[in-house]
Amino acid sequence: MADPVDEALAALRNLGTPAELRALADEGFGPREPLPSNAHVHLPPNFSAFETVRQAVDLAAQQEIAVLGVSNYYDYQVYGQFAERARSSGVFPLFGLEIISMQDELREAGVKVNDPGNPGKTYICGKGITRFGKMTDEARCLLDVIRRNDGERMREMIARLRSFFADRGLSLDVDEATVVDLVVRRHGCPRETVYLQERHVAQAFQEALFAAVPSQERFDRFNELFGECKGRLPDIADLIQGEIRSSLMKAGRPAFVDESYLTFGDATRLILEFGGIPCYPTLGDGTSPLCAFENTPDELISALRSRNVHAAEWILPRNCWGVAQDYIPKMRSAGFVITAGTEHNTRNMIPLEPTCSNGPVPKDLQALAWEGACVVAAHQFLTLHGECGYVDGAGIPNPGYATADERIRELARLGAAVIGRYREVCSPTVK
Helix, strand or coil: CCCCCHHHHHHCCCCCHHHHHHHHHHHHCCCCCCCEEEEECCCCCCCCCCCCCHHHHHHHHHHCCCCEEECCCCCHHHHHHHHHHHHHCCCCEEEEEEEEEEHHHHHHCCCCCCCCCCCCCCEEECCCCCCCCCCHHHHHHHHHHHHHHHHHHHHHHHHHHHHHHHHCCCCCCCCCHHHHHHHHHHHHHHHHHCCCCHHHHHHHHHHHHHHHHHHHHHHHHHHHHHHHCCCCCCCCHHHHHHHHHHHCCCCCCCCCCCCHHHHHHHHHHHHHHCEEEEEEEEEECCCCCHHHHHHCCCHHHHHHHHCCEEEEEHHHHCCHHHHHHHHHHHHCCCCEEEEEEEECCCCCCCCCCEEEEECCCHHHHHHHHHHHHHHHHHHHHHHHHCCHHHHHHHHCCCCCCCCCCHHHHHHHHHHHHHHHHHHHHHHCCCC
C-alpha cells in the first residue's frame, strides 16, 4: 500500500518540471490577484480547534482559502491525510512544522523573544518542508530528542497536577494514558501519532474536575483551587482549562516542570534537514509590552539576519493592524518573506482567513501574505525536484538572483504558477 505522505509529495512534484512551470510563470499563468491564504494552522492530534483533518480542509474550501499551511509539532503522519483531502478540495497544501528552542545567552540576559513568559524561549517554524516522509538520520535524531524530552516533561506535569488536586481532597484518575485516550477519542487518530501538549493535559484535568465537582459547587471550589476567577463562569470548559494552565502549570506554579529544549541552532538545523525554510513567528503585540527581541522593526530585522533567518510569519489575529503595518512592510523591504496565519491552536473556531485583532487586514499586507505563500509553494516545488528553493540546505538565500527583492518576486511568480497548475489539475472548475 502506497504511503499517503509519499503520494502527496509525488502529486506536487508531478505538476510539471521546473522549466515547464517557469515558462507558465513567464506567461503570467496563475492567480492574477492575491487569494485568501493561511500559512499556519495546527491539525489534530496537535491541540486544535478542528475535530478532524477533514473538517479543517473542508472549512478552508468553504471559506475559499486557496492555500492552507499546516505547522504541527513533532509528528507528521497526518500530513498525508491532509494533502489527500486538500487535493480533492482544490486547496493547495503547504507543509510546515513548529519547534520550541532556547537561546541560552538571551535567557541569561533576561531577554524575551516570542514567548512572553520565558526569557530566551524561542518558537521557530519551518516552511515548505518536503523530507518529513523519509527523514535524514540527523533529522530523526533531533526529533527523537524533542519527543523524549517532551514526553518526560508531560508525564511529570501530570503527576504533579494529580498530587496537587489530591492534597486538596480531589482524587482525579488522570495519567498519561488517559490523556492520550482523550486525544485519540476526540480525533480518531492512531495513539502513536499523539505527542502531548500542555493544552491536552489541561483539558483532561478540566474534564476530570467537572466529573468530580457538582456544578452548583464549582464556583466556590474553583476559587479555592485557582484563586479568584474574576467573575468568570466556572462551567465554561475553556476558561477552566486556561485557569489550570496559568495557575498551576506555568513557571513558578505547583505543577511546572522546566522544559529541555533544542538550541536555536539545532532547531534551525532540523528545519533545514527537512528541506524547509526557517521562519520566525513574530509575537508582536500579542503581548504588552512588546518582547525585547522584537522591540522595533530594525532590531528584529538585525537579530534575525544575524541568526541566518530570512522569513517571518505573523499570526494576525493576535496583532492589531497598526503594529502589523509598522513591522511587515519594513521586514519585506529588508528582504524577508512574510507569511500569515491563525494557528487555530485553541478550541475557538475563528475564520480561517487571517484578520487582525482590531479589524480586516489592510490590502497591502494581504498582498504580502499571498506573495509569501507563493514563495513557500515555489520552494516546496523546487526542492521536490532537487533544486534550490528560497534557501539552500545551509539556510543561505538562493544565490541565483541579483537582489533579495528579485528573489522574492521571481519565486512568488513561480509559486503562483504552481498553485494555478494545482488548482487546474485538482479542481478544474476553479479558475
